[in-house]
Amino acid sequence: MTRSITRENLGAWLVKADPESGSHLSRWVEEGGKVVGSWCVVRGYRSELMAPGDKILLWVSGNGRRVPRGIWGLGHVTGPVDDTGPRPAVPLDLPLLDEAVPAEDLLAAGITDLEVQRMPQGSNPSWISKGQLTRLTPLLPAWPKPGPLQ
Secondary structure (H helix, E strand, O other), rough: OOOOOOOEEEEEEEEEEEOOOOOOOHHHHHOOOOOOEEOOOOOOOHHHHHHOOOOEEEEEEOOOOOOOOEEEEEEEEEEEEOOOOOOOEEEEEEEEEEEEEHHHHHHOOOOOOOOOHHOOOOOEEEEHHHHHHHHHHOOOOOOOOOOOOO
């Protein structure tokens, strides 16, 4: 089986939250949350590829009425996926941005080929290739330095 994601072409992981479908992101932010410490992911080869130090983005999807769609956080994977519970989770150091990068800004910059744009209902984690990350980087604030790795 050919797999589209390899360590050689991976630019960053991307995890998604839809505030309209039961995600606790909106309430968590309202309560003062600033750094995402873990995220549930689907078991499979993608979660097996996730490694400490990998870059990761938080994408908020949905209809945009409650929360603007776009990139809400930049950070790093801090440890291996914990596959011992009912739902695997990846440990993160994923600070939220002071201001989200709206999905419209990506479209205006000609970025239309991200997996999350082509398949918004796809599972976590999604991914961004090295080439896509190079085109995306000018729209993003400086990537934070990795925190402690597990």
